[in-house]
Every structure is written in structure tokens, then in C-alpha cells.
Amino acid sequence: MKNIRLLKDNIFGKIFFTLTILSISTVILLGFGLYYKSIPLLNHSSLGHLLSSSEWKPFKEAFGFYSFIMGTLWVTAISIVIALPLSLLTAIYLSEYAPIRIRKIVLPLIELLSGIPPVLFGVWGVLVIIPIIQDYIAPHFVEFTTGYSVLAGGIVLAIMIFPLIISILIEVFDNVPQELRDASLSLGATQWQTIKKVLLRKSVDGIVAATVLAISRAFGETIAVLMVCGNLAQVPHSLFDSGYPLPALIANNYGEMMSIPMYDSALMFAALLLFVIIFLFNAISRIILFRIEKRTT
Amino acid sequence: MRKIEENIFKALMILSTAIISGTLFWIIYTIFSKGLGSLNWDMISKIPEGGFYIGKGGGILNAIIGSLYITIGATLLGLLVSIPIVIYINIYAKKNSFLANITRLSYDILFGIPSIVYGAFGFAIMVYMGLKTSLLAGIITVTLLIIPILVRTMDEAVRVVPEDMSNSVYSLGATRYETAKIILRQSIPGIVTAILLSFGRAIGDAACVLFTAGFTDSIPTSLNQPAATLPLSIFFQLSSPIQEVQNRAYAAAVVLTIIVLIISITAKIASKNLSKNKI
Numbered sequence: 001m002k003n004i005r006l007l008k009d010n011i012f013g014k015i016f017f018t019l020t021i022l023s024i025s026t027v028i029l030l031g032f033g034l035y036y037k038s039i040p041l042l043n044h045s046s047l048g049h050l051l052s053s054s055e056w057k058p059f060k061e062a063f064g065f066y067s068f069i070m071g072t073l074w075v076t077a078i079s080i081v082i083a084l085p086l087s088l089l090t091a092i093y094l095s096e097y098a099p100i101r102i103r104k105i106v107l108p109l110i111e112l113l114s115g116i117p118p119v120l121f122g123v124w125g126v127l128v129i130i131p132i133i134q135d136y137i138a139p140h141f142v143e144f145t146t147g148y149s150v151l152a153g154g155i156v157l158a159i160m161i162f163p164l165i166i167s168i169l170i171e172v173f174d175n176v177p178q179e180l181r182d183a184s185l186s187l188g189a190t191q192w193q194t195i196k197k198v199l200l201r202k203s204v205d206g207i208v209a210a211t212v213l214a215i216s217r218a219f220g221e222t223i224a225v226l227m228v229c230g231n232l233a234q235v236p237h238s239l240f241d242s243g244y245p246l247p248a249l250i251a252n253n254y255g256e257m258m259s260i261p262m263y264d265s266a267l268m269f270a271a272l273l274l275f276v277i278i279f280l281f282n283a284i285s286r287i288i289l290f291r292i293e294k295r296t297t
Numbered sequence: 298m299r300k301i302e303e304n305i306f307k308a309l310m311i312l313s314t315a316i317i318s319g320t321l322f323w324i325i326y327t328i329f330s331k332g333l334g335s336l337n338w339d340m341i342s343k344i345p346e347g348g349f350y351i352g353k354g355g356g357i358l359n360a361i362i363g364s365l366y367i368t369i370g371a372t373l374l375g376l377l378v379s380i381p382i383v384i385y386i387n388i389y390a391k392k393n394s395f396l397a398n399i400t401r402l403s404y405d406i407l408f409g410i411p412s413i414v415y416g417a418f419g420f421a422i423m424v425y426m427g428l429k430t431s432l433l434a435g436i437i438t439v440t441l442l443i444i445p446i447l448v449r450t451m452d453e454a455v456r457v458v459p460e461d462m463s464n465s466v467y468s469l470g471a472t473r474y475e476t477a478k479i480i481l482r483q484s485i486p487g488i489v490t491a492i493l494l495s496f497g498r499a500i501g502d503a504a505c506v507l508f509t510a511g512f513t514d515s516i517p518t519s520l521n522q523p524a525a526t527l528p529l530s531i532f533f534q535l536s537s538p539i540q541e542v543q544n545r546a547y548a549a550a551v552v553l554t555i556i557v558l559i560i561s562i563t564a565k566i567a568s569k570n571l572s573k574n575k576i
Contacts, residue, residue, distance in 0.1 A: 089306075119550075120324065220410070
């Protein structure tokens with residue numbers, strides 16, 4: 001009887017171990033699979049050319065990703081510029097100033113916001129942000145715009161990454177030992193001075209990690225961005241120009257990619273680019289966050 | 298002077314907290330006010346009829362059912378894979394062992410990989426194996442997408458079970474496998490939260506199923522058939538130039554919003570109520 005129990009324990013242990021190893025290798029498999037599919041394109045033209053050329057003519061087998069990369073960078077940069085200050089202020093408020101009562105109301109709301117599907121952000125962007133840009137903001141700066149612009153993409157993305165940044169920042173702030181705050185306050189510093197000189201200084205690496213994670217989230221967001229960015233293959237030169245971020249490119253062309261030679265390879269290469277960048281960004285910020293957690297426990 | 302600066306920043310903080318919480322209500326309000334008018338019983342009880350995409354009759358039942366199939370299938374499949382992993386890294390592996398840490402790091406990273414990359418990867422595999430867009434391909438790809446959520450959330454729930462508990466179970470002579478069962482029972486609230494979280498993510502995801510599940514006007518009857526999904530149904534109808542079709546996209550958005558809100562709120566209540574019974 002005892003042996004059967006031990007046997008069971010062992011067998012399940014082996015199965016669980018195998019599953020764990022297999023599942024970790026998904027990371028490698030993802031990268032390898034996408035790389036494998038992009039080999040034809042990489043044999044066709046050099047990596048440098050693919051990244052720096054903005055000529056996109058699938059029928060002539062000319063695949064330059066420059067304008068899409070720039071589209072992605074514009075949208076991401078705008079979203080971070082909007083989201084970081086607002087999230088930082090909110091996180092400081094919730095962790096340092098807000099009474100428990102308010103924290104208990106606001107945090108679930110932010111959690112709810114993070115559960116809203118991307119497509120609904122897209123619908124909202126089309127219904128609300130696009131008309132606001134078209135009618136109220138853009139006319140002050142440019143003569144004509146449809147509203148479908150990198151700015152619209154940036155705003156919608158900013159709202160989508162709020163919950164991520166805030167939840168990480170609050171965790172980072174909570175990890176700063178209370179004694180440090182007490183020490184600063186007992187020396188006569190005001191609460192705001194304590195926040196500036198102690199809390200923020202202690203949390204610099206955490207803030208960096210949160211930002212990097214947010215960047216990688218914004219990088220890969222697809223449907224919402226696809227709906228509001230205008231999707232013109234051009235390098236945006238102002239906030240009100242249309243852009244065509246990489247994920248939108250992939251999602252928009254999956255239908256025809258099998259009928260044009262090399263096109264599927266080009267789209268898989270775009271996915272590989274996203275994967276590599278996001279993998280690196282995630283790995284870096286997760287390691288930073290892991291260290292912070294370890295330091296305090 | 299010190300006070301003025303503090304007050305300005307405090308005002309800014311309250312303002313940004315209000316803005317961020319406010320956008321949630323703004324989004325929900327916009328979708329409801331636009332979509333409720335076009336929402337009727339036909340919308341949610343019929344599949345598209347001929348000429349649906351030029352404004353004729355029918356509904357989005359195909360997308361609702363398709364979404365449910367994919368989401369339920371993926372959640373079940375995901376649990377089957379992720380529960381063993383969570384057990385392994387928490388009970389079988391030594392505490393803070395290299396394997397457990399590297400697994401956690403991998404899942405943190407996989408959690409950040411966007412669904413479009415999973416979609417493209419799923420598509421690459423499908424082409425490699427000569428498969429067409431189908432319900433099964435959709436379920437598998439969405440499973441890949443939600444396993445990181447399941448593992449991370451359940452791992453957190455299992456980790457907070459007090460060590461005394463597993464020690465006392467061991468001291469009664471239980472094997473690790475038997476201990477795992479007891480620990481899991483203690484983590485039920487966390488597991489329920491994990492299931493609901495991944496359910497919400499799976500039902501709202503569009504980029505993954507775009508490549509793998511395809512789209513169809515009928516309700517799939519087998520795993521080889523393509524399946525429609527709610528997010529894609531919203532997306533496709535919204536890109537139509539016809540006003541009636543667009544209105545239906547808004548109504549479909551209301552349906553999706555309601556489903557997601559119910560799931561999120563249930564998750565919140567479940568994790569609160571279930572944890573009352575914990576030791």
C-alpha cells in the first residue's frame with residue numbers, strides 16, 4: 001500500500017516536472033517558430049535594409065519596415081508621455097495620501113479598467129477621441145485631419161496601460177520600508193518632501209521597471225490601435241499624422257499574406273521583431289522587480 | 298512655500314486619480330449610450346441572415362456562442378496544464394530553487410507577450426501542420442495566451458498558504474502528491490479568481506483568434522470548423538460604412554461589456570467570500 005502511494009507521488013512528480021519544462025520552452029519555441037518563418041525574408045534582403053527602408057511594396061517584394069517601426073515608436077512614446085505622469089501621481093496619492101476608504105474604491109475601479117477588452121477601447125476611441133481630436137484639438141495646429149492619428153492611438157493606449165503602471169508602482173511603493181518614511185518625517189520634513197527625497201529616490205528602479213513593462217505592453221497592443229491610428233504606411237511627422245504600427249500591420253494583412261510570395265514571411269518577421277523587443281524589455285524589468293521584492297523580504 | 302508646492306501636487310494627484318477612474322465610467326457610458334438603442338432580442342438570439350452585413354436581419358448569436366466555446370475550451374485546457382505546473386514549482390520543487398524561479402520568470406515574460414504574437418505563432422504552426430482556421434486552433438492559441446495568467450495568479454494563491462499547513466500534512470505521513478491536494482483545496486479562492494481573470498482575458502481577445510479561429514456566420518458544430526468571436530464581430534461590423542451595421546457593432550459592444558463586467562465583479566466577490574472560509 002505504501003509503495004503504491006510513493007509510486008503515485010513519483011509518477012505525478014515526473015509528469016508535472018515534464019509539463020513544467022515543456023511549458024517553459026514555449027518561450028524558446030515562440031521565438032524559434034517565428035524566426036523559422038522569417039528566414040525566407042532574411043535571405044531575401046539584409047536585416048539592416050529591412051529595418052531602415054521605408055519602401056513597402058509587397059507585390060514587388062520590397063519590404064521596408066521603417067515607417068511601421070516609426071509608427072509604433074510614435075504611438076508608444078505618446079502613450080508613455082501621457083500615462084507615466086498621471087499614473088505616478090495616482091500611485092503616490094493612493095499609497096501615501098489617500099484614506100483607506102478611497103483606496104478601497106479606486107483600486108477595484110482600476111482593476112475593472114484593466115479587464116476591459118482592447119476592442120472596446122477601440123470602439124470608445126472611435127466614438128470619443130477621434131471626434132475630439134478632429135473638432136477641438138487638431139484645428140488649432142493643422143489644416144486638415146481625419147482624427148485618425150498617432151495621437152488618438154497614443155491616448156487610447158495610455159488609458160490601456162494605466163492599470164499596469166499603477167498596480168506595479170503601488171507594489172513598489174509598498175515595498176519601501178515604513179521606517180525610512182518615519183525617519184524623514186521625524187527630521188521635520190513634510191510629507192511631500194519625504195515623498196520626493198525618500199520614496200521616489202528609493203523607487204527609481206521600480207519606476208523604470210514599470211515604465212519598461214508599460215512600453216512593451218504598448219508596443220504589442222493591436223486591435224485598439226488598429227482602429228484609431230489611420231493605418232497609412234508613412235512615417236508620421238506630427239501628432240496628427242496617421243501611423244501604421246507593426247501589430248496593426250500584422251493584423252490587417254493576414255488575409256492576403258498567403259497569396260503574395262514572401263508576404264507571410266514579412267509579417268512573421270514583424271511578429272518576430274515585436275517578440276524580440278518585448279521579450280528583452282520584459283526580462284529586464286521583471287529581473288529588476290524580482291530584485292526589489294527580494295531586497296525587502 | 299513648502300506647503301504651496303505640496304498642495305499643488307496633492308491637487309494634481311487627486312485630479313489624475315479622478316481622471317483615471319473616470320475614464321472607466323466614460324468608456325462604459327459611451328458604449329451603453331451608443332449601443333443600447335440597437336440592442337434587441339433578435340441581436341442575441343439569431344445568427345446572421347442573408348445580407349446581414351448590408352443591414353438586413355439577424356443577430357450575433359454565432360459570435361456569442363463562438364466566443365463562449367473558445368473561452369471555455371481554452372480555460373479548461375489551460376487549467377489542465379497550469380495546475381500541475383503550479384503544484385510542481387510550489388510543492389515538488391525546493392523553495393526558491395532555480396527551476397521554480399526560472400519558471401516564474403518565464404511566465405512573467407510570457408504574460409507580457411502580446412496576443413498578436415501568439416496569433417502569428419499559432420498561424421505559423423497551423424500552416425506548418427496544414428491546418429485551416431478552426432475552433433480547435435483558436436482554443437489552443439488562446440490557451441497559450443491564458444496559461445501565464447492562470448499560473449501567475451494560482452502561484453500567488455498557493456504561496457500564501459501558511460507553511461505550517463503543509464508541514465502538518467507531511468508530519469501525518471502524506472506524500473507530496475497528497476499534500477498538493479490539501480494545499481489546492483486551501484487555494485480555491487485564488488483558483489477561482491485565476492479562472493475568472495483568464496476567462497475575461499480570453500473572451501475579450503481579438504488578435505489571437507483573428508488568425509486562428511477565423512470568422513463564420515454559422516455556429517460551429519465541430520472542432521474543425523471556423524468560429525466567430527464577439528470582439529471580431531464588433532471589429533468587422535464597425536469597419537462597415539453602413540450605419541445600421543455600425544449600430545449593431547455598438548450593440549455587440551454592449552453585450553461584450555456586460556459579459557466582461559459580470560465576470561470581473563464575480564471575480565471580486567468570489568475572492569472575497571470564498572476566502573472567508575479559509576483557516
